[in-house]
Structures are given as structure tokens and as C-alpha cells.
Amino acid sequence: xxxIRNSIVVIFFTIILIATIxxxxxxxxxxxxxxxxxxxxxAVSSNPQTAQVYVNGVLKGVTDLHLTLPFGKYSIEVKKEGxxxxxxxxxLKGELVVTADATLFPLNASLTPLSTIGISQVVSIDNTxxxxxxxENGDIEKxxxxxxxQAKRTFSxxxxxxxxxxxxxxxxxxxxxxxxxxxxxxxxxxxxVFKRGEDTISYLISLEDESTQLYEITSSQPSLExxxxxxxxxxxxxxxxxxxxxxxxxxxxxxxxISLAPDKSKILYSAKQQITLPYVIEPRxxxxxxxxxxxSIKLDELYVYDRKEDRNYHISLAEASQKxxxxxxxxxxxxxxxxxxxxxxxxxxxxxxxxNTSKQIVYSGPHEGSFFDVTSDGKLLxxxxxxxxxxxxxxxYAVGIR
Numbered sequence: 288x289x290x291i292r293n294s295i296v297v298i299f300f301t302i303i304l305i306a307t308i309x310x311x312x313x314x315x316x317x318x319x320x321x322x323x324x325x326x327x328x329x330a331v332s333s334n335p336q337t338a339q340v341y342v343n344g345v346l347k348g349v350t351d352l353h354l355t356l357p358f359g360k361y362s363i364e365v366k367k368e369g370x371x372x373x374x375x376x377x378x379l380k381g382e383l384v385v386t387a388d389a390t391l392f393p394l395n396a397s398l399t400p401l402s403t404i405g406i407s408q409v410v411s412i413d414n415t416x417x418x419x420x421x422x423e424n425g426d427i428e429k430x431x432x433x434x435x436x437q438a439k440r441t442f443s444x445x446x447x448x449x450x451x452x453x454x455x456x457x458x459x460x461x462x463x464x465x466x467x468x469x470x471x472x473x474x475x476x477x478x479x480v481f482k483r484g485e486d487t488i489s490y491l492i493s494l495e496d497e498s499t500q501l502y503e504i505t506s507s508q509p510s511l512e513x514x515x516x517x518x519x520x521x522x523x524x525x526x527x528x529x530x531x532x533x534x535x536x537x538x539x540x541x542x543x544x545i546s547l548a549p550d551k552s553k554i555l556y557s558a559k560q561q562i563t564l565p566y567v568i569e570p571r572x573x574x575x576x577x578x579x580x581x582x583s584i585k586l587d588e589l590y591v592y593d594r595k596e597d598r599n600y601h602i603s604l605a606e607a608s609q610k611x612x613x614x615x616x617x618x619x620x621x622x623x624x625x626x627x628x629x630x631x632x633x634x635x636x637x638x639x640x641x642x643n644t645s646k647q648i649v650y651s652g653p654h655e656g657s658f659f660d661v662t663s664d665g666k667l668l669x670x671x672x673x674x675x676x677x678x679x680x681x682x683x684y685a686v687g688i689r
Contacts, residue, residue, distance in 0.1 A: 325381025397687035405680035430454035548625035607633035
């Protein structure tokens with residue numbers, strides 16, 4: 288009798304232990320079916336916080352929220368008054384946690400003027416917080432090439448706008464519009480290429496200090512570009528050292544690397560040839576991003592590679608963006624959080640997740656030309672002229688989307 292009682296106690300505690308482990312791993316009793324059903328957890332967060340969370344159209348609470356649900360496909364929508372809404376589909380599997388991290392942007396973005404000088408052309412200095420401004424308004428004292436430092440605020444000891452080359456130094460038949468600029472690898476110098484009738488003329492300028500004389504390098508430009516390109520290739524190879532060797536070799540040979548995410552965890556690139564990207568991490572990560580990836584790389588297409596999860600995503604541009612991209616304009620920039628890309632669509636500017644999902648329009652107001660940029664604190668920079676009756680040329684404005 289004592290043995291039977293002990294056996295019952297052991298069996299009872301074994302059942303309790305199994306039930307506890309099963310519950311902890313996400314299994315729940317389905318009373319109607321009389322079976323154990325595997326569940327998972329959807330963890331929904333947002334920036335800004337306390338946004339409403341809808342699952343399959345039903346309000347479930349506010350962020351930050353953890354939902355235990357049966358396995359299956361769910362449509363997640365995050366909303367907050369005054370902000371764009373965020374949508375994402377997830378497939379929940381038993382015993383797994385799926386994260387849904389939504390970034391929302393204000394519907395009515397603020398506009399702040401950053402210059403009042405009147406700008407003919409703007410060129411962003413790659414991978415820096417600086418921008419070149421070309422000013423030609425018929426004012427002999429003010430016309431010229433300026434550098435605008437986005438990192439310097441109005442309370443800075445140094446002004447954000449600095450003259451690099453006065454228009455007075457250029458020949459009279461040189462105009463500060465339609466200029467192309469080639470930057471040195473360290474972004475301390477630039478080759479400015481101007482139209483001169485049917486020909487072009489090139490000058491080497493400093494991007495840090497004001498020049499008192501011009502250095503024409505039209506004939507030597509190809510050789511200088513070659514040296515700079517070799518230096519850039521070495522710099523790219525150095526940056527790729529943090530990536531797996533197998534991927535780094537393919538990237539060097541087959542990719543045109545457009546830019547790295549600010550935290551260096553992702554690469555935006557276009558393909559120089561058609562290849563199949565092999566897996567670097569095997570077996571594949573279980574709780575990785577669920578967005579379908581693309582490892583059959585096509586010529587000239589745009590992609591983002593995520594180093595941490597060894598996943599590769601095709602970036603499809605809007606029709607207007609594609610036309611601008613084909614014309615040589617920059618249409619994609621990294622957002623400072625390294626999770627989003629900012630896309631210029633001609634008449635509007637959007638933000639999309641790095642895996643090409645959850646696109647949100649963040650600015651659709653007036654702006655001019657193909658120029659746009661993103662500051663390190665998450666503001667958009669645009670060219671706009673909000674008073675054309677009095678101003679002939681536009682100025683730079685910051686669009687507050689955070």
C-alpha cells in the first residue's frame with residue numbers, strides 16, 4: 288500500500304512537472320478540442336510608446352505589449368493619434384517569441400529654415416554631416432561655394448555655414464549650377480566639375496578651409512580619381528573585415544556598396560553581376576526576421592544584407608524613385624537607427640524598413656530638385672522656396688519627423 292501511494296505521488300509530481308514545462312514552453316490546453324495547443328509570444332513595442340496595438344483588426348492593448356497566442360499568421364497594426372500607422376504580418380510558431388518593433392512618424396512634420404542665403408545647388412558630402420551649397424544670386428560678396436555643417440547648431444561657437452570658395456575666383460563664364468563633385472576618400476577635398484560651353488573644367492577645392500586661389504586639374508583629373516578609387520577600395524575592404532570572410536569576398540567582387548548602416552550591421556548595395564548568395568550562418572537562425580529574403584542576386588538590383596542574421600532583402604523602388612535612380616540621383620539614405628531607409632519618391636519622401644516592409648510617407652510638402660538628406664538626429668533636409676514672390680532661389684529646411 289505504501290509503495291502504491293509513493294508511486295501515485297511520483298506520477299502526480301511528474302505530471303505537474305511535465306505540465307509546468309509545457310506551459311513554460313508555450314503549450315496551452317484547448318478545452319473545446321480537449322488537446323494541448325502550442326502557443327508563442329508576440330512582443331510589440333513602439334517609438335513613441337503607448338500606441339494602440341491591433342491584432343487581426345482587434346484592439347489588444349497598448350505598447351509595450353506581450354501577447355500569448357496560438358500558432359498561426361497574424362496581422363499587427365500599431366496606431367497612435369497624430370502619427371503614421373505601422374503594419375506588419377507575422378507567423379507565430381509554438382515556443383517562439385516574435386518581436387514587432389514599430390517606429391511611428393508625425394503626420395504634421397515641423398519645418399525649420401537652416402539657411403537664408405538662396406541656394407542654386409546642393410550636394411551632400413557622403414558619410415558626413417556636411418553639405419556643399421552653391422550660391423549664385425548676383426551678389427559678388429556672398430556668391431560662392433559653402434560648406435554647411437548639419438552637426439553645428441545655432442548655439443554652437445562656430446557658424447554652420449562656411450565659405451570655401453568665393454565666386455570672384457572663378458572665370459566669368461563659370462556658373463555655380465549643374466556642378467558635379469567627386470570627393471576624396473577622407474572627404475577633405477573635392478573635385479568640382481563645371482560646364483564650360485561644350486566642355487567641362489575641373490578644380491580641386493578644400494572641403495575644410497577657405498581657398499584663396501583656384502587649382503585647375505582638368506587634365507590630371509583622371510589620374511587623381513584613379514588614386515582616390517584605389518584608396519576607397521582599400522577602405523571598403525577594411526570595413527568588410529567585420530563581415531564573414533565568405534561574404535566579404537563576394538561583396539568585394541560582385542557588389543557596388545552604396546552605403547553601410549550607421550551601426551555597420553547592414554549594407555545597402557547594387558549588384559555588379561548575377562550570382563547566388565550562399566548561406567554564411569547554418570543552420571539558419573530560428574527567431575530571425577520573418578520577411579522572405581532574396582539570395583538570387585540580379586544585375587543592377589538593390590539589396591540590403593543584414594550581417595547579424597545573414598539575411599538578404601531585395602529593395603524595390605517606387606516608380607518615381609526608380610527613374611531618379613536611373614538618372615544617377617541618390618534616392619536612398621540610411622535613417623540613424625540603422626533599421627530604416629529613407630526613400631525620395633519625387634513628390635514625397637517615405638521611410639521603409641530595411642527589409643522593404645512597412646513603408647510610411649513622412650513628408651509630402653513642397654520641395655525642389657532631387658536633393659534630400661538625413662541628419663544624425665533623424666531630421667530630413669530638403670530644398671524649398673516657400674516665398675517665391677520675393678525669393679528667386681530656395682533654401683535648406685529641416686523636416687522634423689522624430
